[in-house]
Amino acid sequence: MNSQQSSNIYPELGSDYRIEKEQYQSYLEKGHIVLRGVAIPEEAMIYRNEICDQVRKLNPHQKDLNDRDTYGKAFIQVGNLWRQSKVVEKFVLARRFAKIAADLMGVEGIRIYHDQALFKEPGGGHTPWHQDQIYWPLDTEHTITMWMPLVPISEEVGSMTFASGTHKEGPITRQVISDESHKTLSQYVTSRGYEQVNYGAMAAGDATFHSGWTAHCAPGNPTNTMREVMTIIYMADGVRVAEPDSSARKNDLLAVFPGLKPGDIAASPINPLVYHRNWDK
Template sequence: MEATRSKESRLDELDAPYTLDPAAIDFYRQRGYVKLKHVLSPTLLDYYDNIITELVFRLNTLSKPMEERSTYERAFLQIMNLWREDEQAKAFVFSKRLAKIAADLIGVQGVRLYHDQALYKEPSGGITPWHADQFYWPLASPNTVTVWIPLQETPMQMGPLAFAEGSQHVEIGRDLEISDESENILADELQKQKFTVHDTPFDLGEVSYHAGWTFHRAGPNTSTQPRKVMTMIYMDKEQIISQPRNEFQVADLEKWLNNAPIGSHPQSDLNPVLFSY
């Protein structure tokens, strides 16, 4: 009976509406990101930490020593679509609480899942270079947003996510994949254009949302513990699939959008609507 009550309370929390201050919506739309405190409870995060971490280490195929990895491989272990691997992970990914925040921030009537991904930056893991996520996505509209959920308190030495404020409004560097090149070019260009970089720790229960075209990065993990993060990428439920503009978008069209026709809405079982008014 206790286990049943605990399960019900977890699911209730994942679906309960979060009170989103209108000022947070304005902040997001102007600056391309927002950090929100007390979105998920420590108890809930501890529970799903165990589930997600077990999945990450069971499904991970990257076993090379850190010194033999590329910059991208040193940045994190990356495991995607955990919701298709485990029913409890699915409950977390399908959270209406988190999806409603996404819909309200981007100002749409509902959001679909693009995909989820766990991003685990190991101890001694390197930087995550400057990049914009939507470079990889064959999606016509900028109405996309990623929620970044640390599963532990994330001090500066763990490499929290940092954002170039307002960078979603400019088109510099939109043709750059995540790499040493994107780090160098964008760091220089963002500094020249005097973008403010927001780089601060995350409290336990604090999450961030950032737009698909917002430039962001993370520092190395110099701590002795992995930086464990779960993310979900949402898109407007009325999103339109666009002609791929690079090889990565060709791959994404197949893997995450089931090769749906160009000009259509994503409508396969891979892209369920997670919240709708």
């Protein structure tokens, strides 16, 4: 860990957030949900400074916004922050968030796939339509992403836009996030009449959760403030590594599951178990 900052002053984020039966059923049907107050604004904001510090240090972009391609204009993307800072580790490995993931997917245990800060700069471009799981070499449908703003998000920026029910289709296209994936999935979603949902304004600590196969995109940022979002990708405990069928999945196999091979349980040292129902007994 590079951060020497004590994490003792940061809230534990260990208490339960109750998922009602109707919410569980809605998530299973639509492949996405918004949950208000997953963290109270004060909890989200107290972690914000450390997450922002890490993003500033690790920002991969060397070019001005206008000189980047569509993917580069979409956001500043930094992953595995929990391995850089004890403070961020406390946030990413929090029991509260992991239990929500377990409850929505209806599974016994939850492991981390990885985290990602996704900061959309003022004037940043749209995030093209895509499906997350085309990157992940996993033999399961039990994956889920928490997307939590660390600052209030206005109506004109909004949440991601989800195509309800597309998670039931599995891989619609193998295209990575790009102009091509945007065109392909936009036409698919529109032609088949899938409901498109954007949850609008969000408070710091609100969160959306979506399945790995749910098609989604995000609008650009027309405001003069950074859209600061932290995401955590979870997978069910016990799932296996799949044979990578693309260069994107081959890259993730090496980066996310060091030392593992197809057929192994997806549980390398950087995929810790963060919640199991047995812990509550």
